[in-house]
Amino acid sequence: MLKDDTTMRIVYEHSGEANEVSMSSLVAALVDFLDHFCVKSLVGHSFYQIVQTGDGATKLSRLLEACGNSGNPEGFFSDLLSQLAAADGTRKIAVNGVELPHLMLMSIMEVVLPGNAFISIKKVDQLEKVANIRIPETDRADIQSVIDTYPVRLSMHTIRQMRVSGNVAYQYLPFVQELDDTGHTNTWIGQFHQGLLEQMYQNRVIFLLNMSCPVYCRFCFRKHKDSRNEANPTPADVDRAVAHVAASPSIKEIVITGGDPFMNRANMAHAIDGLMAIDHVQTLRLATRSIAYYPHLFLSDDAALLGYLKRKNLELQQRGKRMEVATHFIHPDEISPQSLMIISDLVNSGIAVYVQTPFLKDCNDEGPELVRLFSLLRGAGAELHYIYIPCSPIHGNNVYWAPISKGLAVGNYLRAHLSDRVIPRICTATPIGKMDWHTSGWAVEPVAENEKFMWIRTPYTPGYFKRFAPIANNLDNIRINDEGTIDIQYMAQIGDESLFLGTRPPLPGGGVTTQRQSTESILPMVRSGEKIAPSIVDTGSPSISRVHETRVEMHTDAVDGDFDTIRGDDRITDVVIVSATDAVDSLYRIRRIVRTLEEIPHVNAVRLRSLKFNYEPERFTPVVIDELGNLNRLTMVTPLRLEIETQFLAADEFRPAHKRLARQLNNKGISVYCNTPLLGRINDTSDAINQIAYGCRRAGIEFHHLYVAGLAIQKRWNSENPVALYDVIDIATRVRREGSGREVPRYIIRTKLGEVDFGLSSTILGQGGDLSVKLQPYDLSYFTAMQPGFTWPADVSEDVDGKPVIPVAGLLKTTDFALS
Numbered sequence: 001m002l003k004d005d006t007t008m009r010i011v012y013e014h015s016g017e018a019n020e021v022s023m024s025s026l027v028a029a030l031v032d033f034l035d036h037f038c039v040k041s042l043v044g045h046s047f048y049q050i051v052q053t054g055d056g057a058t059k060l061s062r063l064l065e066a067c068g069n070s071g072n073p074e075g076f077f078s079d080l081l082s083q084l085a086a087a088d089g090t091r092k093i094a095v096n097g098v099e100l101p102h103l104m105l106m107s108i109m110e111v112v113l114p115g116n117a118f119i120s121i122k123k124v125d126q127l128e129k130v131a132n133i134r135i136p137e138t139d140r141a142d143i144q145s146v147i148d149t150y151p152v153r154l155s156m157h158t159i160r161q162m163r164v165s166g167n168v169a170y171q172y173l174p175f176v177q178e179l180d181d182t183g184h185t186n187t188w189i190g191q192f193h194q195g196l197l198e199q200m201y202q203n204r205v206i207f208l209l210n211m212s213c214p215v216y217c218r219f220c221f222r223k224h225k226d227s228r229n230e231a232n233p234t235p236a237d238v239d240r241a242v243a244h245v246a247a248s249p250s251i252k253e254i255v256i257t258g259g260d261p262f263m264n265r266a267n268m269a270h271a272i273d274g275l276m277a278i279d280h281v282q283t284l285r286l287a288t289r290s291i292a293y294y295p296h297l298f299l300s301d302d303a304a305l306l307g308y309l310k311r312k313n314l315e316l317q318q319r320g321k322r323m324e325v326a327t328h329f330i331h332p333d334e335i336s337p338q339s340l341m342i343i344s345d346l347v348n349s350g351i352a353v354y355v356q357t358p359f360l361k362d363c364n365d366e367g368p369e370l371v372r373l374f375s376l377l378r379g380a381g382a383e384l385h386y387i388y389i390p391c392s393p394i395h396g397n398n399v400y401w402a403p404i405s406k407g408l409a410v411g412n413y414l415r416a417h418l419s420d421r422v423i424p425r426i427c428t429a430t431p432i433g434k435m436d437w438h439t440s441g442w443a444v445e446p447v448a449e450n451e452k453f454m455w456i457r458t459p460y461t462p463g464y465f466k467r468f469a470p471i472a473n474n475l476d477n478i479r480i481n482d483e484g485t486i487d488i489q490y491m492a493q494i495g496d497e498s499l500f501l502g503t504r505p506p507l508p509g510g511g512v513t514t515q516r517q518s519t520e521s522i523l524p525m526v527r528s529g530e531k532i533a534p535s536i537v538d539t540g541s542p543s544i545s546r547v548h549e550t551r552v553e554m555h556t557d558a559v560d561g562d563f564d565t566i567r568g569d570d571r572i573t574d575v576v577i578v579s580a581t582d583a584v585d586s587l588y589r590i591r592r593i594v595r596t597l598e599e600i601p602h603v604n605a606v607r608l609r610s611l612k613f614n615y616e617p618e619r620f621t622p623v624v625i626d627e628l629g630n631l632n633r634l635t636m637v638t639p640l641r642l643e644i645e646t647q648f649l650a651a652d653e654f655r656p657a658h659k660r661l662a663r664q665l666n667n668k669g670i671s672v673y674c675n676t677p678l679l680g681r682i683n684d685t686s687d688a689i690n691q692i693a694y695g696c697r698r699a700g701i702e703f704h705h706l707y708v709a710g711l712a713i714q715k716r717w718n719s720e721n722p723v724a725l726y727d728v729i730d731i732a733t734r735v736r737r738e739g740s741g742r743e744v745p746r747y748i749i750r751t752k753l754g755e756v757d758f759g760l761s762s763t764i765l766g767q768g769g770d771l772s773v774k775l776q777p778y779d780l781s782y783f784t785a786m787q788p789g790f791t792w793p794a795d796v797s798e799d800v801d802g803k804p805v806i807p808v809a810g811l812l813k814t815t816d817f818a819l820s
Helices: 023-036 045-051 056-065 071-087 102-112 122-131 139-150 156-164 167-173 235-246 265-276 297-318 338-349 368-380 404-417 462-466 468-473 523-527 560-567 587-597 622-631 656-666 688-701 712-717 725-738 780-784
Strands: 007-011 017-020 116-122 152-155 191-196 196-201 204-210 255-257 283-287 322-327 350-358 385-389 424-430 433-436 442-446 455-456 476-479 486-491 545-546 551-555 573-578 606-609 639-646 670-676 700-709 747-753 756-757 762-767 770-775 806-807
Touching: 007 023, 007 071, 017 102, 017 297, 023 056, 023 071, 023 587, 045 056, 056 071, 056 587, 071 102, 071 385, 102 156, 102 204, 116 122, 116 156, 122 139, 122 156, 139 196, 152 156, 156 486, 191 404, 196 235, 204 235, 204 265, 235 762, 255 265, 265 283, 265 297, 265 747, 297 322, 297 338, 297 442, 338 350, 368 385, 368 404, 385 404, 404 424, 404 756, 424 486, 462 468, 523 712, 545 560, 551 560, 573 587, 587 756, 622 639, 656 670, 656 688, 670 688, 688 700, 700 725, 725 780, 725 806, 747 770, 747 806
Parallel strands: 204 255, 255 283, 283 322, 322 350, 350 385, 385 424, 551 573, 573 606, 606 639, 639 670, 670 700, 700 747
Antiparallel strands: 007 017, 116 152, 191 196, 196 204, 424 433, 442 455, 455 486, 476 486, 545 551, 747 756, 762 770, 770 806
């Protein structure tokens, strides 16, 4: 295509700087991207329709033709580079009307603007040059004041992203509104300080091993200069913190963070080796955002850091412990091939990667961007852990704050349009600890004397803090409610006054004592298996059930025609395979199904339902584990990850064999998750579920769903043994207060029209045992989009806002309080 290796010159509009790039390097980068990464999930439907299939050179020819430059890459790049010269994140980049996908632009930017350093910004003119922006003369003094107050640091990776994405620039570029002093210096009190150690919860502590980051997020709760410039701890400081943990048997988990702890390898190695030797420490959680904004940290020196983490994880496993990596992603424009590769590499090596996402106004607060972001991360192997609403109320952050109502509305959107395995918990980090909305906490009422604050009911009690941080009980912004838990003042706007739920009244009569039953009484019914769920729309086959926009359940007896439902709808991302006996008994048929699904690019997860994981773990022989590993495909492009769904009804069901088996599967990149039904008189107490949550955590199993109602077993059992909604709140409160945040399940009601989150995306109507549930995420158009001509079933009514209302059995509502 090229007559010779010509060069092209790019002159940046705002800085006046120029550099030259060779045409051969530009074409090579573009062909490489089109060859390896040009799939619909990464580039979008419209662009994919242009380039279609084939090798990179073939796709490039089609792209050049669509862009009016058939056979003329010089013309295409001349137009593109002129736009990149002016790029400042505020405009879309298109050639001849063809909008170029973000990931492809990044592959070109890596040629045009190479390098992997990070840069500390000290002056306004330096900022303009690096970010290719022009600061208005009227704002220059204020921006300089912002830079002096809240340090600015950028990596070359983020600089490339910022120039072609305003949603990335919005997170890292300083802005005049940061001078607004509304908010706090710190958003939490830190219950215990001892050098680098901070403690907020009884069972886990934070190690601050490094005080700086390669990039500074403008919304960070540690954004103040005194945090950024604080001296780094020494190995001797690490020793003192390790000694404190060794003397505190209640501490089970350590969050190793900073700043970015990966920038201080000496402290990290010292901490990991010291904590590894403490028997009661179970989990090390390493926190970094560098996977998103500075992947070079992990990939440099032949991925030496990744190799180190894998070696240390094996050492931890030999001592019965685990390693996890926590990271942040905010917007899909932050996704890069490098970040997906790092995640998949870690997960395939048995290191769980979980994502926490601050909710930012005008960035990721509508829903579609989070659906795309979470779907891409999930395919690579990540777990989606939290959405924080609102963004931390720190000085200079108020442009990012969205009302609570907006975050809860987005939660409804995610429930309707994301796989259940991708929906994070919607959480707020109050000054005394986290709470999950409408289960372990809620907005009670406005603070009378300050309209900027509200009272939030938390799951914490004075007795909880008395054990390790009695100072928390002396705060002037707390009160003890009638339940005995703590309400705390929190700075946020509610957005919808109906979300102030008030105080939960005491349980009438002080509660009802019923005779408990053991799991043995229900085990035969349980072990008969949970069959394929009823379909919410007609699929035309009893072997395939559409249970959600994104999810189908498929029987192992499915025939070739059953795959047409999946092939014909690219919204379907997850397939749950159900056997008449158990997944482990049906691997031959499962292998056939998985091989067919591998040819359907929009399916990125296969889930095998197995009760025998619990009751007969010995059936998972080395040969079976190896075969399952061969079916798992965690990759950057067209992934098809494998997961095992199981069920535990009581804590005494956990055995050492489960921990060994989960570890063996995790080391092949296979997640194991537990869905537990609440069963009246069997496990419907806070003590029972708290122990199951802890048992899952110890075994390396994700506690995914706690079904409040709706499973077949619940319809049969709970009709005579109803579960009180009051107890659900007590369960959620106990698990959040006493467990790790990584133990908290999602509280789910299943109906014939799909699943909803108890309290969060549902409303319980009625009183006593005659109850219905309003499904907030769905309306008639949701179902007709899957089945034209769909009408409501006979027992479903439509509320005034168009949401379906459906009877729910096996529950008991004993108070007028909204949630119980």
